[in-house]
Amino acid sequence: MFPVVILVRPQLGENIGMAARAMLNCGATQLRIVAPRDGWPSETALSASAGAANVVQQATVFDSVHDAVADLNNVMAATARPRQLEIPVIAPEAAPNLATAKTGILFGPENNGLNNDDLAMVNQIITVPLNPVYTSLNLSQSVLLVLYQFWQQQTTALAPKNNATTNLAAKKDITVLADNLGNYLTQANYFHPPEKAASMQRNLSVLLNNANLSTQQVQTLQGVFRALWQTKV
Amino acid sequence: MFPVVILVRPQLGENIGMAARAMLNCGATQLRIVAPRDGWPSETALSASAGAANVVQQATVFDSVHDAVADLNNVMAATARPRQLEIPVIAPEAAPNLATAKTGILFGPENNGLNNDDLAMVNQIITVPLNPVYTSLNLSQSVLLVLYQFWQQQTTALAPKNNATTNLAAKKDITVLADNLGNYLTQANYFHPPEKAASMQRNLSVLLNNANLSTQQVQTLQGVFRALWQTKV
Numbered sequence: 017m018f019p020v021v022i023l024v025r026p027q028l029g030e031n032i033g034m035a036a037r038a039m040l041n042c043g044a045t046q047l048r049i050v051a052p053r054d055g056w057p058s059e060t061a062l063s064a065s066a067g068a069a070n071v072v073q074q075a076t077v078f079d080s081v082h083d084a085v086a087d088l089n090n091v092m093a094a095t096a097r098p099r100q101l102e103i104p105v106i107a108p109e110a111a112p113n114l115a116t117a118k119t120g121i122l123f124g125p126e127n128n129g130l131n132n133d134d135l136a137m138v139n140q141i142i143t144v145p146l147n148p149v150y151t152s153l154n155l156s157q158s159v160l161l162v163l164y165q166f167w168q169q170q171t172t173a174l175a176p177k178n179n180a181t182t183n184l185a186a187k188k189d190i191t192v193l194a195d196n197l198g199n200y201l202t203q204a205n206y207f208h209p210p211e212k213a214a215s216m217q218r219n220l221s222v223l224l225n226n227a228n229l230s231t232q233q234v235q236t237l238q239g240v241f242r243a244l245w246q247t248k249v
Numbered sequence: 250m251f252p253v254v255i256l257v258r259p260q261l262g263e264n265i266g267m268a269a270r271a272m273l274n275c276g277a278t279q280l281r282i283v284a285p286r287d288g289w290p291s292e293t294a295l296s297a298s299a300g301a302a303n304v305v306q307q308a309t310v311f312d313s314v315h316d317a318v319a320d321l322n323n324v325m326a327a328t329a330r331p332r333q334l335e336i337p338v339i340a341p342e343a344a345p346n347l348a349t350a351k352t353g354i355l356f357g358p359e360n361n362g363l364n365n366d367d368l369a370m371v372n373q374i375i376t377v378p379l380n381p382v383y384t385s386l387n388l389s390q391s392v393l394l395v396l397y398q399f400w401q402q403q404t405t406a407l408a409p410k411n412n413a414t415t416n417l418a419a420k421k422d423i424t425v426l427a428d429n430l431g432n433y434l435t436q437a438n439y440f441h442p443p444e445k446a447a448s449m450q451r452n453l454s455v456l457l458n459n460a461n462l463s464t465q466q467v468q469t470l471q472g473v474f475r476a477l478w479q480t481k482v
Contacts, residue, residue, distance in 0.1 A: 038390065040383040067385050144397075145404065150273040152300050157271065160390055161397060164377075171378065197473070206476040219469065227460035228337065236452065240430070243439040244477035 018044040019092075019166055020120040021159060022084050024134055027053045027126045033064025034156030035123070036071035041160065042167035047075040048084045048120070081122065081134050089117035093130055093138045094162045105141045121162060126155055185234040187225070193234050193241075194221045200245040251277040252325075252399055253353040254392060255317050257367055260286045260359045266297025267389030268356070269304035274393065275400035280308040281317045281353070314355065314367050315424065322350035322417035324458075326363055326371045327395050336455060338374045350417050354395060359388055369454045370420055416463045426467050426474075427454045433478040 021039050026032050026049065036047055049056065056077045065072045078084035085091045121142065124130035135141070144161045146153070153161070198217050207213035229237070254272055259265050259282060269280060282289060289310045298305045311317040318324045326336075355371065357363035368374070377394045379386070386394070431450050440446035462470070 034387075037383075037385065041379045041386060041390075043380040067383060146274045146397075147276045147400070150270075150300060152270065153274060154267075157274075157390060157393055160393065164379075164394060164397075167380070200477055201473065204476045204479070206473065219466075220473070223460075223462070223466050223469065227456075227462070229456070229460070233456050236456065240434065240439065240453070241477060243437045244433055244474060246437070 025125040029058035029060025032061040038160035040068040042163035258358040262291035262293025264388040265294035271393035273301040275396035319421040
């Protein structure tokens with residue numbers, strides 16, 4: 017289950033729309049808005065939400081944080097600046113398992129963030145560790161980075177593994193390629209002095225074996241070597 | 250060492266400025282821009298970069314991707330849509346260790362992303378796994394999510410994940426190698442039919458760029474290609 021996003025007193029409709037996009041990027045669709053400065057519904061929010069209009073249209077609006085979190089089991093607050101409150105500060109990757117609690121995340125207004133009253137019902141403060149000399153994020157970027165952590169958690173089982181090794185040619189095909197190249201080069205008197213031939217050939221074999229070649233690329237190189245070799249200058 | 254960010258044909262100055270902010274959030278400061286649509290310098294970029302103005306002011310501008318990556322050892326392309334090229338696709342957390350290679354990341358233009366020519370010198374395609382039904386990110390959000398992965402890696406002192414990039418040749422040397430091979434093969438009438446010549450040449454460039462070649466191995470291949478080419482059968 018994905019967390020509910022709660023934008024507290026957001027100022028710009030554009031940021032609300034962009035936040036909705038960031039949510040949907042990360043699989044979250046439940047948006048709540050507390051006391052939007054410019055009222056609701058917002059045409060600006062809708063037009064900025066390109067492709068995520070449903071998230072904006074289905075957003076619910078509340079007068080207070082208190083009301084907005086009433087049905088939730090666990091409330092986090094996203095802030096770069098932990099306050100003088102005794103609330104556990106966690107990094108997003110240490111966030112509680114969402115399967116066990118209906119969770120909401122509070123994001124503060126653009127100008128000055130969440131105040132201590134907003135934090136009164138919060139279980140954890142969540143911070144994204146960024147470059148300490150420059151932590152300034154706009155609202156939608158903040159939503160994106162925090163939600164992305166939850167998305168990663170939910171999808172780790174499905175996450176693509178490094179498939180850089182997919183489709184690598186079989187070693188036997190690379191051996192044939194290296195042997196053919198060796199034969200061409202022997203006839204071209206490339207291997208000199210003769211006592212170095214073996215190590216030169218081995219270096220070429222190492223090169224070809226570490227070149228990440230696919231089966232198709234091995235065929236391509238067979239053609240390339242043959243074409244060069246058959247050329248009459 | 251943090252990666253170089255290369256914005257390819259960006260359209261809006263505002264996005265360049267926001268990308269600079271996202272970079273600095275994640276500790277990256279080296280920005281390169283290829284053929285910005287609205288020219289350079291850009292007042293819009295500067296004013297959108299609040300707090301990250303240095304990144305924008307020190308950005309360097311290039312006419313082509315080719316020139317922008319010439320001094321790099323390892324080039325990644327951030328794209329949601331892997332193309333029909335044989336380039337390994339990796340998730341950001343599987344990216345090569347930056348300590349061993351000067352790395353750049355290409356980000357495409359807002360409207361239609363990177364094209365196949367842009368990808369010709371790329372070693373890995375990097376994708377952020379997002380909600381498959383909604384992967385639309387704006388440029389600065391894309392920069393933020395990708396760079397954040399590198400930031401996490403650098404700051405969590407993880408063991409190197411991939412040490413295959415040690416001593417990688419500079420891209421400009423691989424370009425010379427690919428060009429020489431292309432010339433030899435043109436004279437060998439390898440490229441037929443003629444209308445396929447460009448894509449055949451590009452496939453060879455992709456192959457050479459992804460072959461993990463060291464500077465020494467590039468020299469070796471120069472000698473190999475020359476020797477084959479000069480052979481009288």
